[in-house]
Amino acid sequence: MKKLILLSTIFFLVFSLFSCKKFLEETPVSQGIAIKGTDSLHFKTASEIEAALSGVYSGFKNEYFELDYYVNGDAQSDDAYAGADNPANFQIDDYKLDATNSNVSRDWAYLYGIIGNANAVINNVRGIPDPALTITRKNQILGEASFIRAFMYFQLVQLWGDVPLQLKEVTTISASILPEIYPLLYPPRKPMSVVYTQIIADLDTALLYVAPTAPYKGFVTTGAVNTLLAHVYATQLPHDYAKVTQYCNAVIAGGYSLLPDYHQLWDNAHKNSSESIFEINYTGGSTDGNWGASMFRGTDWKKFNIPSNDLVKVFDSEQDTVRKAASIIFLDVTGKWSDTHWPQTNYPFLNKWHNFQQGSDQNYIFFRLADILLLKAEALNESGDLAGAAALVNQVRTRAKLANTTAANQADMRLAVEKERRLELAFEGYRWNDLKRNGRAIEVINSATGAGGVPLGYNLTQNRMVWPIPLAEMDKNANLVQNPGY
Numbered sequence: 001m002k003k004l005i006l007l008s009t010i011f012f013l014v015f016s017l018f019s020c021k022k023f024l025e026e027t028p029v030s031q032g033i034a035i036k037g038t039d040s041l042h043f044k045t046a047s048e049i050e051a052a053l054s055g056v057y058s059g060f061k062n063e064y065f066e067l068d069y070y071v072n073g074d075a076q077s078d079d080a081y082a083g084a085d086n087p088a089n090f091q092i093d094d095y096k097l098d099a100t101n102s103n104v105s106r107d108w109a110y111l112y113g114i115i116g117n118a119n120a121v122i123n124n125v126r127g128i129p130d131p132a133l134t135i136t137r138k139n140q141i142l143g144e145a146s147f148i149r150a151f152m153y154f155q156l157v158q159l160w161g162d163v164p165l166q167l168k169e170v171t172t173i174s175a176s177i178l179p180e181i182y183p184l185l186y187p188p189r190k191p192m193s194v195v196y197t198q199i200i201a202d203l204d205t206a207l208l209y210v211a212p213t214a215p216y217k218g219f220v221t222t223g224a225v226n227t228l229l230a231h232v233y234a235t236q237l238p239h240d241y242a243k244v245t246q247y248c249n250a251v252i253a254g255g256y257s258l259l260p261d262y263h264q265l266w267d268n269a270h271k272n273s274s275e276s277i278f279e280i281n282y283t284g285g286s287t288d289g290n291w292g293a294s295m296f297r298g299t300d301w302k303k304f305n306i307p308s309n310d311l312v313k314v315f316d317s318e319q320d321t322v323r324k325a326a327s328i329i330f331l332d333v334t335g336k337w338s339d340t341h342w343p344q345t346n347y348p349f350l351n352k353w354h355n356f357q358q359g360s361d362q363n364y365i366f367f368r369l370a371d372i373l374l375l376k377a378e379a380l381n382e383s384g385d386l387a388g389a390a391a392l393v394n395q396v397r398t399r400a401k402l403a404n405t406t407a408a409n410q411a412d413m414r415l416a417v418e419k420e421r422r423l424e425l426a427f428e429g430y431r432w433n434d435l436k437r438n439g440r441a442i443e444v445i446n447s448a449t450g451a452g453g454v455p456l457g458y459n460l461t462q463n464r465m466v467w468p469i470p471l472a473e474m475d476k477n478a479n480l481v482q483n484p485g486y
Helices: 002-016 046-061 063-075 087-094 102-122 135-160 175-185 192-209 222-235 241-252 309-317 321-327 369-382 386-399 410-424 431-437 441-446 471-476
Strands: 027-030 033-035 080-083 276-280 304-307 328-331 347-350 364-368
Touching: 046 063, 046 102, 046 135, 063 080, 063 087, 063 102, 063 135, 063 304, 063 431, 080 087, 087 102, 102 135, 102 471, 135 192, 135 222, 192 222, 222 241, 222 276, 222 364, 222 369, 222 431, 241 369, 304 347, 309 321, 309 328, 309 410, 321 328, 364 369, 369 386, 369 410, 386 410, 410 431, 431 441
Parallel strands: none
Antiparallel strands: 027 033, 080 304, 276 364, 328 347
């Protein structure tokens, strides 16, 4: 019945517009799919396609990547509490999401919106007739857009599991092509394995065509592609540690190096450094300011992603003063707000984004070498190379002025790498997915403790390892099936 209603709606659209085959404005339909206002080609000139690619890149400066990416990766883990006063974030923090959660709905829309923009570039760049656009540049644009589409689908499968695979944009609606466009407008969910196959295909395309270097780290390069491939093979089941090692090696051979001082990563004076692989650049001000950084630090209002007691305890037990000081700052908020987790006189905030003023020029680093070194250490350990894993872990620990790891067997090294990633990459959006892919999320989260070692009482279950499909999308698309338990 729902399908008949949807078909009737499409017919109504078609005939109410007097059988017009092209539309002058984009009309959103579902999960970022839009009816594009075009003629036979989306773009005709080099400047038009370059502007379209810039629009795809601009997705990294929307609310998902300035705020929600870190809430999902850190507040959903044992590294941070939700903070602030947003009930939608409290649901994420407490593993009590429902299908009407506003963050769930907007993140779905943001990610599919970026995918829709990438699709328009991918599917049309090679048909542009402008002789000013060389085949080499066409291929680069194709590669960069393919990477970004893969990046977005990697976010989607980690959050929702099986998701619709949308690879084409709809440019025309008419009665004669309804059977062709209906699956595009209202796609079913595809198994994660199918989505991962497409992610890898997009990244293989990107690896063929993107440049090895760029003017700054905000452009996709082979280093970024190899980094994402390493993460994909480490995450999809079954894990392919040989592939993880292969792509980590490719990154390591790409000329990157650790900065000598961990603090330099965050002082905003070493942007696009030798350690950075993919970094979103901001110039600041009203037109290109990073408002997201102001969501995590400041005493004007209660902020998001408050560092957890458990994370602070691990920093302290490891005597990791270097990375603790760079990651967390304690301030006095007496008289401003109260919190069950921390006293007002010694209240923690994220410290990695040092320029936290509204509209700041604070860059966000999404990929950096230390992550790849530790990911390779994980792969080597799982492959039986304990010494090789230890050498990489020690390389990262040396920068943090810590002694070498004492892990003496595979099981101990597995936990040592997990802890090292937690401390090295704190508040960079990795922790939740690290726990998930290592099969440790339920155990770790349900045993998390707060102030004084009191259990926090989380009840994470297998069904809550993925999010619900947004109810609004379920209502629009009869072909979607809800995740179990929602």
